[in-house]
Each structure stands twice: as C-alpha cells, then as structure tokens.
Amino acid sequence: ADKLVQPGGRTLVVGVYQNPPKIMVNADGMPTGIFGDLLQHIADQQNWQLKPVACDWAYCLELLASGDIDILPDVAYSPERAQGMSFHQTPALYSWSRLYSLPEHNITDLSKLAGLRVAVLLNSSQHNFLQHYGQHEQISFQLKGVSSLRAAFNLVAAGDADVAVANHLFGDNRAAEFQLQANPVRFDPVELFYATTKDRNQQVLADIDQYLQQWQADPQSYYFETVSRWSQPGFNLHPAAPMLLIWAVLSTVLLLLSGGGVLWYRRHVNQRLRNLQLSEDRLTTILNSVDAHIYIKDKRFRYQYVNHKIAELFGKPAEQIIGHTDSLFFDANSAEQLQVNDQRVLVDGERVVIEETNTTVSDNEERVFLSVKLPLRHSNGEIYALCGISTDVTEHKETQRAIHQLAFYDALTSLPNRRLLLERLEQAFNMAARLPCQGAILFIDLDHFKDLNDTLGHAVGDELLCQVASRLNEQLRKSDTLARFGGDEFVVLLSQLQPRADLAGQRVELLAMKLMEILSQPFQLAERNYTISASIGIAMFSDAGNVDELLQRADLAMYDAKNRGRNRYCFYDSKLQAKVLARSALQSGLRQALSLQQFSLYFQPQYHSDGQMLGAEVLLRWFDPELGPVSPVEFIPLAEDSGLILPIGAWVLQQSCQQLADWQRDPVKTHWHLAVNLSVRQLHDPDFVKLVRDTLQQTGARPENLVLELTETQLLEDIEAVIAKMQQLGELGVRFSLDDFGTGYSSLSYLKRLPLNQLKIDGSFVRDLLDDPSDEAIIRTILALGNSLELAVIAEGVETEAQYQALCKLGCQQFQGYLLGRPAPVEQLTVTPQRPGL
Numbered sequence: 001a002d003k004l005v006q007p008g009g010r011t012l013v014v015g016v017y018q019n020p021p022k023i024m025v026n027a028d029g030m031p032t033g034i035f036g037d038l039l040q041h042i043a044d045q046q047n048w049q050l051k052p053v054a055c056d057w058a059y060c061l062e063l064l065a066s067g068d069i070d071i072l073p074d075v076a077y078s079p080e081r082a083q084g085m086s087f088h089q090t091p092a093l094y095s096w097s098r099l100y101s102l103p104e105h106n107i108t109d110l111s112k113l114a115g116l117r118v119a120v121l122l123n124s125s126q127h128n129f130l131q132h133y134g135q136h137e138q139i140s141f142q143l144k145g146v147s148s149l150r151a152a153f154n155l156v157a158a159g160d161a162d163v164a165v166a167n168h169l170f171g172d173n174r175a176a177e178f179q180l181q182a183n184p185v186r187f188d189p190v191e192l193f194y195a196t197t198k199d200r201n202q203q204v205l206a207d208i209d210q211y212l213q214q215w216q217a218d219p220q221s222y223y224f225e226t227v228s229r230w231s232q233p234g235f236n237l238h239p240a241a242p243m244l245l246i247w248a249v250l251s252t253v254l255l256l257l258s259g260g261g262v263l264w265y266r267r268h269v270n271q272r273l274r275n276l277q278l279s280e281d282r283l284t285t286i287l288n289s290v291d292a293h294i295y296i297k298d299k300r301f302r303y304q305y306v307n308h309k310i311a312e313l314f315g316k317p318a319e320q321i322i323g324h325t326d327s328l329f330f331d332a333n334s335a336e337q338l339q340v341n342d343q344r345v346l347v348d349g350e351r352v353v354i355e356e357t358n359t360t361v362s363d364n365e366e367r368v369f370l371s372v373k374l375p376l377r378h379s380n381g382e383i384y385a386l387c388g389i390s391t392d393v394t395e396h397k398e399t400q401r402a403i404h405q406l407a408f409y410d411a412l413t414s415l416p417n418r419r420l421l422l423e424r425l426e427q428a429f430n431m432a433a434r435l436p437c438q439g440a441i442l443f444i445d446l447d448h449f450k451d452l453n454d455t456l457g458h459a460v461g462d463e464l465l466c467q468v469a470s471r472l473n474e475q476l477r478k479s480d481t482l483a484r485f486g487g488d489e490f491v492v493l494l495s496q497l498q499p500r501a502d503l504a505g506q507r508v509e510l511l512a513m514k515l516m517e518i519l520s521q522p523f524q525l526a527e528r529n530y531t532i533s534a535s536i537g538i539a540m541f542s543d544a545g546n547v548d549e550l551l552q553r554a555d556l557a558m559y560d561a562k563n564r565g566r567n568r569y570c571f572y573d574s575k576l577q578a579k580v581l582a583r584s585a586l587q588s589g590l591r592q593a594l595s596l597q598q599f600s601l602y603f604q605p606q607y608h609s610d611g612q613m614l615g616a617e618v619l620l621r622w623f624d625p626e627l628g629p630v631s632p633v634e635f636i637p638l639a640e641d642s643g644l645i646l647p648i649g650a651w652v653l654q655q656s657c658q659q660l661a662d663w664q665r666d667p668v669k670t671h672w673h674l675a676v677n678l679s680v681r682q683l684h685d686p687d688f689v690k691l692v693r694d695t696l697q698q699t700g701a702r703p704e705n706l707v708l709e710l711t712e713t714q715l716l717e718d719i720e721a722v723i724a725k726m727q728q729l730g731e732l733g734v735r736f737s738l739d740d741f742g743t744g745y746s747s748l749s750y751l752k753r754l755p756l757n758q759l760k761i762d763g764s765f766v767r768d769l770l771d772d773p774s775d776e777a778i779i780r781t782i783l784a785l786g787n788s789l790e791l792a793v794i795a796e797g798v799e800t801e802a803q804y805q806a807l808c809k810l811g812c813q814q815f816q817g818y819l820l821g822r823p824a825p826v827e828q829l830t831v832t833p834q835r836p837g838l
C-alpha cells in the first residue's frame with residue numbers, strides 16, 4: 001500500500017473501525033468523526049486520496065501489522081504497540097476509560113469488579129490494563145472479549161455481562177441508549193494517534209504531526225472546530241478541558257500508580273501526565289485546604305467531585321458522596337431549595353450568588369452558606385455540570401445578628417431600643433408628610449415604678465418590665481413599633497392611621513384605653529400579685545413639625561396625665577382630646593338612642609304657590625337626657641360612619657309610612673306626601689329595596705306619596721350603582737327628590753338617567769338671592785332645567801317674604817322654609833301656610 005501512488009496524488013488506505021464519535025464512515029463510505037474529518041482535511045491539503053477499509057478492531061490491527069492498510073486512526077499509544085507500529089509525536093486526542101453497568105452495580109473503585117463479568121474490547125488497551133490489574137491486585141473477575149464497544153454494551157443490557165468497559169467518548173454518549181449508567185471510576189487515560197505499520201509512511205506521520213502542532217496552538221483552528229462539532233453532552237474532548245475533570249480522571253490513575261505494582265504503565269505516562277500530576281497535586285492541596293466547600297454536580301444534580309470540607313460536612317468519605325444527590329445529605333426542605341438554586345445554574349445558565357440555609361442529616365444542624373455556583377460548559381457552550389463554592393457563614397451571621405441586636409434592641413426586654421425607635425419614627429414621619437395619612441406616638445410611663453423597684457429589688461423590677469413589654473406587644477399590630485425608651489418608659493409608634501384627625505385620634509384613644517386596661521390586670525411577681533397603672537401621653541404627627549418636637553410633646557402630654565392624678569391618658573392637643581371625647585360620648589349615646597326611644601320625627605310643611613299644602617319633609621330629632629338635643633348635622637355623619645344609620649333609617653321609614661297611611665284615611669290630607677332623607681349607605685344596602693317594599697306593604701302607605709330625598713353630592717359616589725338602585729325603587733312607584741341641588745356637580749347626562757321627580761334648590765342660594773346676582777342666575781337655571789326635564793322644583797330655606805316674592809317672580813311654585821312653617825311635631829302641621837298675608 002505504501003507504493004500506491006496515483007497521478008492526482010497518493011492514495012492512503014485507511015482502516016475504519018466504527019467508534020463514534022471518534023471514527024466511523026459517513027453515508028458516502030468516507031471516514032468521518034473527529035479522526036476521520038481531521039484526516040480528510042489534511043488529505044485535501046496534501047492531495048492524498050483516502051480509501052477506507054472497514055474492519056473490526058482486532059482485524060484492523062491485523063491489517064495494519066500486515067501492511068494492508070496504510071494508516072489506522074484512533075490508536076492508543078503503548079510501548080508494546082510501539083514495537084509493531086509507528087506513531088506521530090503530538091497526540092491527536094485524549095481519552096480515558098469508564099465502566100458502564102445496570103444501576104444495581106455501583107462501582108466506586110476497580111476492586112469492586114471482584115466476581116463480576118466484564119465485557120471489554122478484545123486486544124484493546126483496556127483489555128491489557130484490566131488483565132494486569134487483576135493479576136497484580138489478585139482480584140478475580142471474568143473478562144469477556146468482544147469485537148466492538150456496541151457488542152460490550154449489548155452483553156450487559158442482555159444480562160450476559162455485568163459491566164462494559166469503554167472509552168468515555170463512546171460510553172458517555174451511548175450508555176443511556178442501553179439503559180446503562182456510567183460509574184464514577186475512571187482509569188486508563190490514553191493518548192490517541194494515527195498509527196502506521198512499523199517504519200512505513202513516515203512522511204505521512206510527519207505531515208500529520210505538523211498539522212496537529214499548528215492546529216493545537218490556535219484555539220480558532222480547524223482542529224478545535226472539529227472537536228467541538230463532534231462533542232456531545234458529557235464529552236470532554238480537547239486538551240484544554242477543564243482542569244478539575246482532567247484531575248478527577250488522573251487522580252484515579254495516580255491512585256493506581258501509587259499502589260506500586262503496575263510498572264508497565266508507569267513507563268508510558270509521558271511528560272504531559274507528569275506535568276498534569278504536578279498541577280493536580282497543587283490543585284488538590286489547594287482545594288482541600290481552603291476553608292470552603294467545593295463541589296461539582298452533573299446535570300442530574302449528582303455530585304461528581306467534592307473536596308475534604310464537603311466530606312467533613314456530610315460525615316462520609318468522598319466515594320460515598322459521588323454519584324448521589326443532596327437528598328441523601330440534607331433534610332427534605334434544604335434539598336428541595338438547593339435543587340431550585342442549582343437548576344438556575346444548570347438549566348438557565350445563571351451564575352448564582354446566594355445565601356443558603358441548610359440542615360445536614362448527619363448532625364441535624366442548620367447552617368448558613370454563602371454559595372457561588374457557576375455553570376461548566378462544553379466548548380460549544382452547552383452546560384454539562386455545575387461548580388459550586390459554599391462558605392459556611394453561620395457564625396458570621398450569628399455575630400452580625402448579635403451586633404445588630406445589641407445596637408438596636410434592649411437587652412432586658414428584647415424590644416427595639418431608643419435608637420431603632422428614632423429611626424422608624426423618622427421614616428414614618430416622613431412618609432406621613434408625603435401620603436394622606438396620620439401617625440401618633442404614645443409615651444407610656446409606669447406609675448410608681450421606682451417604689452416597686454426599691455421595695456422588691458431590681459430583679460423583680462426587671463421581671464415586671466419584661467411582663468409589661470410582652471403584654472403591650474400583644475395588643476399591637478405588626479406594623480406598630482413598641483420600644484423601650486429607657487427605665488420604665490415605653491413608646492408605641494402607630495403609623496399609617498386615617499388622615500382625618502378626629503378618626504385617627506379616636507383609634508389612638510381606643511388603643512390607649514386598651515393598654516391601660518391590660519396593664520391594670522395584676523402581675524405575678526415574686527410569687528405574689530402586684531397591681532400597677534400607667535400614665536400615657538399621646539402626640540399626633542400633625543401636632544409637630546419634626547420628630548424631636550413630637551417626642552417632646554408626647555412627653556409633655558404624659559406629664560399632663562401624671563399631674564392629673566396618673567392612671568390616665570392625655571392628648572398633647574387638648575382641643576383634639578375634647579373633640580375625641582365628645583365624639584366617643586356621642587357614639588356611645590347613639591348606640592342606645594333607638595332602644596331608649598330617644599328619637600322623634602319633626603315635619604316641615606311644603607306648599608304650592610296657590611296656598612295648597614303638598615306634604616312635608618321628615619326631619620329626625622334626637623334628645624339625649626345628658627347631652628340634650630343633638631343636631632342631625634352632628635349625629636347623622638356619626639351614624640353613617642358606624643353603620644347605625646341602617647337601623648335608624650329603617651325606623652324613620654317605618655314611622656313616615658305609618659304617618660302617610662294615617663293621612664290617607666283623612667280626605668283633606670290623603671294626597672299629602674312625605675319627603676324622607678336617605679343616606680347613601682342605606683341605598684347601597686342590599687336589603688334596602690326589600691325594606692321599602694315591605695314597609696309600604698305592612699303600613700299600607702301609597703308608594704307615590706313617599707318621596708326619597710338624596711343629596712346631590714351623595715349621588716356622585718358610585719353613580720352607576722345608585723342609578724340601578726333608584727330604578728328598582730322607582731318601579732315600586734316611589735318618587736325621588738334631589739336635595740341641595742346646585743351644590744354638587746351633577747352632569748346633565750346623569751340627571752337624565754335618574755328616575756327623579758323633583759329638584760330642591762339649596763337654601764344657601766335662597767338666602768343670598770336678593771344680594772347676589774349670581775345666586776339669582778343659578779336659581780333661574782335650575783328652574784329652567786326642571787322645566788325642560790319635566791321635574792318639579794322646590795325652594796328650601798325660604799325665610800322672608802322678599803325671598804318668597806323673588807322666587808315667585810322667577811317662576812318657582814313650591815316652597816319650604818321657616819317663613820311657611822318650621823319643623824315641628826306632626827300635630828302642629830297646618831293645612832295652610834302660616835305666612836302672614838296668605
């Protein structure tokens with residue numbers, strides 16, 4: 001074959017042993033794979049014609065020995081082989097061997113082969129290696145020689161062998177196809193070459209060498225491009241492979257070497273391996289002496305490499321860790337969380353820096369790690385593993401926490417101290433300045449604490465402070481802050497209260513009362529009950545321009561409480577306190593007013609300009625024996641806020657319908673209507689339509705005599721819902737009047753959609769009608785609007801004859817006001833107006 005020279009260049013007969021991805025034939029029968037493509041490329045440059053000859057491994061070797069083929073790719077160097085073959089100098093590829101088996105055999109080192117049936121390529125370097133190994137280590141296993149790697153895998157899959165041996169390039173790629181797993185042990189690292197028959201084709205080898213040397217010096221070369229193109233997940237082909245993995249392979253080799261026996265092997269570990277061993281030694285020393293946990297996990301989260309720190313942490317030797325996932329070493333929660341983090345690296349390719357809190361099963365201890373995890377990639381960018389470095393920061397965190405606790409918390413009660421309170425107060429105060437919300441602080445001082453401390457001793461005093469702290473804390477929301485300000489002083493910070501000062505004040509007052517109440521319960525101290533009280537000073541954020549002022553004012557208010565005899569709370573702003581008190585008194589009075597029958601109804605007549613009485617407006621009156629008569633202007637908003645307006649409104653409706661039913665029986669009054677004021681809360685009540693229907697039915701009042709009055713401003717909240725409700729009520733036959741008309745901003749489009757019967761001109765326009773031309777213009781407009789929408793218009797608040805005349809002149813026909821009749825009990829209603837002259 002050496003002498004076959006064709007005119008177009010020389011022909012090179014190539015032995016092709018099917019060993020993907022290193023060497024195989026393509027669809028055209030030409031050599032391909034890494035060795036095939038490289039050789040083809042060189043042949044193209046050198047003008048060689050390649051002629052492939054298919055052979056199995058043993059036959060390929062025979063053909064080469066006999067000189068029937070010129071060149072055989074993918075041959076591992078060994079001194080024995082060097083006797084009968086020639087090799088070039090620069091290795092074309094590096095490879096090592098692995099063991100592949102069904103999952104029940106977990107072979108963590110070669111000694112585990114004892115008693116097993118091992119399928120191995122006949123006459124391969126692994127075959128030689130295992131024979132030597134078995135003899136030297138006196139371990140007996142059965143070697144089953146096969147003609148191809150595929151045949152070895154088939155034997156294991158069929159149960160005719162326990163383990164298949166293959167180079168990792170083939171094995172890692174094909175194991176899954178045969179449902180075999182790769183075992184962690186790696187051995188027999190080899191350098192792969194193109195080989196020729198001894199002393200033949202020396203020029204070809206020299207040419208190949210030249211290409212390989214040039215290519216391997218240039219990461220952009222055809223060589224690296226080819227190797228990455230054929231790289232599959234799990235492969236790690238070219239010489240620049242990550243250090244750690246090479247190291248992992250070599251460590252196994254060196255372990256064997258250190259056994260001392262395999263002398264033949266020691267001889268052909270070339271300079272490169274010695275260099276690598278040096279690096280590996282250094283790396284091992286470093287990896288095992290750093291104070292961090294270092295590991296590599298594969299894409300299925302299984303450990304591939306761990307350093308000593310990890311072995312220590314898990315309480316197991318590295319061999320018992322490799323191949324397993326975190327679920328064996330951490331509790332379920334930790335393992336799950338670790339997998340989530342690892343997934344970000346292995347699936348999304350993120351570089352993750354994260355704090356991980358894990359509990360190891362070996363000692364059931366929780367530790368905090370600061371972990372840095374990065375993806376390891378093939379040269380084509382594909383991720384094949386994760387490399388992580390986790391530093392145990394448990395102690396550091398604990399120290400940090402302790403420092404923080406000392407700096408910001410009170411040592412005795414563990415409450416926030418003055419410093420933390422001031423920080424939070426500053427934040428809350430600034431927020432309240434930006435948002436529509438209020439805040440407050442309560443300065444709490446225990447009454448006569450010093451006496452207790454002096455008589456029962458400091459230890460008991462401390463115990464009391466702790467109990468006080470925990471009782472106060474129980475009453476607060478999470479967003480509130482309770483701080484120990486010093487000695488027996490506590491401060492409560494309330495933020496994000498309602499913007500309305502009186503409502504916010506009321507909420508603070510309720511809390512102050514509750515705190516005083518729980519502090520007045522006896523404390524168990526030194527085996528006896530002890531009762532204390534507290535004085536509380538309250539300052540609202542709106543009382544002060546800055547935080548210092550606020551604290552000062554709360555302090556002043558607290559002294560005020562002390563001066564007034566202790567065991568009480570005081571607001572800094574006495575006016576607000578008075579208001580809050582009055583509101584509280586009204587609200588508690590209002591709650592009972594209905595059952596104590598303190599309400600009554602007044603009626604104010606409404607007349608037509610022809611002198612006829614049309615009906616009356618119903619006005620609610622409340623007489624409280626302690627507070628005296630209370631104006632509806634004061635108590636209706638309170639009733640609305642508390643929801644009491646629902647039972648009160650129902651009572652007004654019931655009384656009014658009863659009155660209508662009485663009038664219906666009197667021919668003179670039978671057409672009189674009653675206008676009943678409605679709160680929008682009643683209208684929004686889901687049972688309201690039913691209530692009106694039932695009340696009409698039960699009293700027998702005619703619906704058309706019932707006029708429901710709504711104010712314009714109330715209407716504007718949720719107008720669509722209001723319209724729907726009014727329409728349902730309109731279907732009952734009930735009529736509607738729009739009160740205070742002109743003060744709101746109803747748009748005409750809404751007015752047209754409302755089932756209205758009447759507009760009521762607000763009293764404020766009537767009052768200034770004679771002096772203010774714009775009020776006259778507004779009244780004129782309302783009358784015109786009523787006309788065009790066919791709505792009756794009534795003027796309220798008519799107090800003088802002049803107003804009455806002016807309104808008549810503008811075309812107004814219906815009137816209500818002191819001039820014609822004041823609100824009064826029903827008996828005082830008169831059929832004709834009391835207006836002098838009518």
Ligand SMILES: Nc1nc2c(ncn2[C@@H]2O[C@@H]3COP(=O)(O)O[C@H]4[C@@H](O)[C@H](n5cnc6c(=O)[nH]c(N)nc65)O[C@@H]4COP(=O)(O)O[C@H]3[C@H]2O)c(=O)[nH]1
Nearest residue numbers: 619620632633636652677678679797798799817818819823
């Ligand atoms: N200056 C002046 N005032 C006059 C004149 N004529 C009548 N008034 C007063 O004007 C108010 C008219 O009632 P409103 O506008 O519906 O305003 C009512 C109404 O909004 C509400 N209110 C009264 N009763 C009820 C009720 O049963 N339910 C609801 N939801 N609100 C009610 O309380 C408001 C105040 O009621 P009152 O104090 O009774 O005050 C009544 C009445 O006494 C006048 O010529 N000059």
